[in-house]
Amino acid sequence: MTDPFVCPRCHGVLESAAGGTRCTACGNAYPVVGGVPCMLEDPSLWRALWKSRLDDYLAAIAQRLSALDAEANAPNLLEKTRKRIRHVHDAVASDRRAFVELFADLVPREAAGGPKLLPGADPRTGDTPVIEYSEHLFRDFVWGQSETESALGLVKRLASQPLGKTAVYGVGTGRLALDVQRELGAERTVGLDIHPLPLLVTSRLLRGEELELHEYPLAPHSSEATAVRHRLKAPFPKPENVAFAFADALRPPLAPGSLDTVITPWFVDAVAADIRETAAAVNVALRPGGVWLNYGPLRFQGELSRLYVIDEVHDIVSATAFELGTRFSEDVPYFHSPHSGTHRTDRVFGFAARKTGETPALPPPPLFAAWLSDTSLPIPVSRSFAGLQKTSILTVGILSMIDGRHSLADIATSLAQQWGVPPAVLMAELRPFLARLPFD
Numbered sequence: 001m002t003d004p005f006v007c008p009r010c011h012g013v014l015e016s017a018a019g020g021t022r023c024t025a026c027g028n029a030y031p032v033v034g035g036v037p038c039m040l041e042d043p044s045l046w047r048a049l050w051k052s053r054l055d056d057y058l059a060a061i062a063q064r065l066s067a068l069d070a071e072a073n074a075p076n077l078l079e080k081t082r083k084r085i086r087h088v089h090d091a092v093a094s095d096r097r098a099f100v101e102l103f104a105d106l107v108p109r110e111a112a113g114g115p116k117l118l119p120g121a122d123p124r125t126g127d128t129p130v131i132e133y134s135e136h137l138f139r140d141f142v143w144g145q146s147e148t149e150s151a152l153g154l155v156k157r158l159a160s161q162p163l164g165k166t167a168v169y170g171v172g173t174g175r176l177a178l179d180v181q182r183e184l185g186a187e188r189t190v191g192l193d194i195h196p197l198p199l200l201v202t203s204r205l206l207r208g209e210e211l212e213l214h215e216y217p218l219a220p221h222s223s224e225a226t227a228v229r230h231r232l233k234a235p236f237p238k239p240e241n242v243a244f245a246f247a248d249a250l251r252p253p254l255a256p257g258s259l260d261t262v263i264t265p266w267f268v269d270a271v272a273a274d275i276r277e278t279a280a281a282v283n284v285a286l287r288p289g290g291v292w293l294n295y296g297p298l299r300f301q302g303e304l305s306r307l308y309v310i311d312e313v314h315d316i317v318s319a320t321a322f323e324l325g326t327r328f329s330e331d332v333p334y335f336h337s338p339h340s341g342t343h344r345t346d347r348v349f350g351f352a353a354r355k356t357g358e359t360p361a362l363p364p365p366p367l368f369a370a371w372l373s374d375t376s377l378p379i380p381v382s383r384s385f386a387g388l389q390k391t392s393i394l395t396v397g398i399l400s401m402i403d404g405r406h407s408l409a410d411i412a413t414s415l416a417q418q419w420g421v422p423p424a425v426l427m428a429e430l431r432p433f434l435a436r437l438p439f440d
C-alpha cells in the first residue's frame with residue numbers, strides 16, 4: 001500500500017527522510033518509532049512526555065517491588081502466601097524488563113540516561129499511564145476471541161455499504177483494524193492512536209515476534225492466577241493494506257475529505273474532546289456521503305453539561321451535517337478474562353451517520369498547547385496554575401519545617417506569624433492536611 005499519510009499540521013505531502021518522513025511544505029519531521037510512524041504534530045514532545053511517564057512507572061515499580069519483597073519476608077506468613085507474593089513480585093519484575101525494552105524504541109536518544117532535574121509523579125499515587133491499556137493486549141491477542149468477534153459484529157451491523165478507505169480512531173492494539181481489513185475487505189484501513197504501548201506491542205507481533213507479559217486479574221481464582229504469564233503472538237499474518245500510526249485522530253495525518261468510513265470504537269468516551277468537536281473532526285475527514293460508524297459507551301466523567309445522553313448525542317451528530325441511519329444500544333461483555341473473578345457488562349451505543357455536507361469549522365482541542373511546542377510563546381495565566389502556585393507555596397512552607405524536631409504546635413506558631421493568620425485557625429487546617437500525607 002502506498003503511504004496513506006500526509007502532514008498532520010498542514011496536509012502537505014511527505015517525503016522520505018532519515019528515520020522517517022518530512023513534510024515537503026512545512027518541513028516538520030515524523031520519525032518511525034518501533035516500526036510505527038509517529039504522525040503527531042510535535043513528535044519530540046510526545047516522546048519526551050512518554051519518557052517521563054516511563055520514568056514515573058519505573059519509580060512506582062521500584063517501590064512496589066521493594067514493598068512486595070518486604071511483604072514476602074515478613075514473619076508468620078503461610079508458606080503458600082509467601083510463594084504467592086514472590087510469584088507476583090517476579091511477574092512484575094519480568095514485565096518491567098519487557099516494558100523498558102519495548103519503550104527503548106520510543107525514548108528519545110538525547111533524553112536517555114541524562115540527569116533528571118525536575119520531580120516526577122509521586123510513585124505512591126499508582127498513576128501509571130504506561131500500562132494503562134495493557135489488559136487490551138490479553139483480550140485482543142490471548143483469550144478474548146468472543147469479544148473481538150463481537151466488536152467486528154457491531155461494525156458489520158452498522159455498515160450498510162462497502163467500507164472503502166477506512167480509518168479506525170483510537171485503534172488501541174489495532175485488532176479491530178486488522179479484523180476489518182481481513183474480514184470486511186476495506187480498500188485500506190488506517191489505525192490511529194496516541195498511546196504508545198498497544199501499538200508498540202502489535203508492531204512487534206506483526207513482525208513475527210512473540211512477547212511474554214503478565215495479566216493481573218481482579219479477584220483471581222488461584223495463586224497462579226494472581227499473575228498469569230501470557231505469550232502474545234499475532235493471531236494471523238498482517239493483512240495487506242493496513243497501516244498504523246501514532247496520531248491524534250482529531251487532527252489526523254490524512255487529507256481532509258479523503259475517507260469513506262471512520263470507525264470510532266470505544267473512542268468518544270475516551271478522547272479529550274466534546275462530542276461536538278469529535279463529530280466536526282470526523283466530518284472533516286470524511287468525503288461527502290462517507291459514513292461514521294460509532295459504538296461504545298458515552299462519556300461518564302467530567303462536567304455535567306458535557307455528559308450527554310444518547311438523545312443529545314444524536315442531535316449533535318445530526319447538527320454536524322450527518323444523517324443518522326442504523327442505531328442500537330445493548331449490553332456487551334467487557335474484559336471477561338477467564339482468570340478473573342469479576343466481570344463487567346457495559347451498555348454500548350451504536351450508530352451509523354452519513355455525511356450530508358461540510359460542517360462549520362470547530363477546531364478540536366490540541367493534544368499539546370501551542371506554547372509547549374513553540375517555546376518562544378508566552379505561557380498563558382490559568383486559574384488552575386494560580387491555585388497550584390498558592391498550594392505549592394503553602395505546602396513548601398509546611399514541609400520545610402518537618403525535620404524530625406518540630407511539632408505541629410511549633411509549625412503552626414511559626415507559619416501563623418509568617419503568614420499573618422491566627423495559629424488556631426492554621427492548626428485547624430494543618431492537622432487534616434498532615435493526616436492525608438503519607439508518612440512511611
Ligand SMILES: C[S@@+](CC[C@H](N)C(=O)[O-])C[C@H]1O[C@@H](n2cnc3c(N)ncnc32)[C@H](O)[C@@H]1O
Pocket residue numbers: 133136169170171172173192193194195247248249250265266267270271272
Ligand atoms: C477505551 S480505549 C479503546 C481502544 C479500542 N478502540 C478498543 O475498542 O479496545 C480508547 C483509545 O482511544 C485512544 N485515544 C484517546 N484519545 C485519542 C486521540 N486524540 N487520538 C487517537 N487515539 C486516542 C486511547 O489511547 C485508547 O487507546
